Amino acid sequence: MISSTAKARFITIEGVEGVGKTTNIQFITAQLEKARIPFIVTREPGGTPVAELIRQLLLTKRDEHICELTELLLIFAARAQHIHHVIAPALREGKWVVCDRFTDATYAYQGGGRGLSMEKIAALETMVQGELRPDITYILDLAPDIGLHRARQRGELDRFEQEKIEFFNRVRAAYLARASRDPERCVVIDAGMALVAVQSAIRSHLDVIL
Numbered sequence: 001m002i003s004s005t006a007k008a009r010f011i012t013i014e015g016v017e018g019v020g021k022t023t024n025i026q027f028i029t030a031q032l033e034k035a036r037i038p039f040i041v042t043r044e045p046g047g048t049p050v051a052e053l054i055r056q057l058l059l060t061k062r063d064e065h066i067c068e069l070t071e072l073l074l075i076f077a078a079r080a081q082h083i084h085h086v087i088a089p090a091l092r093e094g095k096w097v098v099c100d101r102f103t104d105a106t107y108a109y110q111g112g113g114r115g116l117s118m119e120k121i122a123a124l125e126t127m128v129q130g131e132l133r134p135d136i137t138y139i140l141d142l143a144p145d146i147g148l149h150r151a152r153q154r155g156e157l158d159r160f161e162q163e164k165i166e167f168f169n170r171v172r173a174a175y176l177a178r179a180s181r182d183p184e185r186c187v188v189i190d191a192g193m194a195l196v197a198v199q200s201a202i203r204s205h206l207d208v209i210l
């Protein structure tokens, strides 16, 4: 069991649509429970009532086009709210935070996908997060056509899921580029493997830190 004085960790899970984030988050939290580590599970965009409203704005397809900069600012507005009310207090109380997506998604979707400058994103990251960065990021990597096929089977597509395959290819490439620049923090896992193999890869990494 982990010592109660150990620093609470901030874990994020990333990947294109349909990579199996939800299933693997459940697996991660089951490992934390077994190790008796206090934690919360949350998601982005969202995680507070106001941030969930911003999520609806972002995910709902409307007649009015949401321009790239509006999208970026809405994402960081939701993030500011989420950090202030949920993430920072949990970490202060010694609870680990397991978050479904965080700022790597912004670099991947708004930077890679939409083509916004990484410097602009980095400036907002510093403004909104200060020093806060994830300690560990699992990037579930999968060919976007396979992931999108899975996502389509879940039902109606949201505003992002309706993007073309080229958009998701750029998202995937941006995730992998971030992982290669920050290999200490980012663990890339081949999400095309059987679920047991994906979970065993996560587990062997988690075992080292638990």
Ligand code: TMP
Binding pocket: 017, 044, 045, 075, 101, 102, 103, 104, 105, 106, 107, 109, 110, 160, 161
């Ligand atoms: P999800 O809950 O299925 O992951 O959907 C959230 C969507 O929001 C997903 O398509 C990715 C997108 N997104 C961004 O574009 N930028 C971000 O920073 C985050 C957190 C999510």
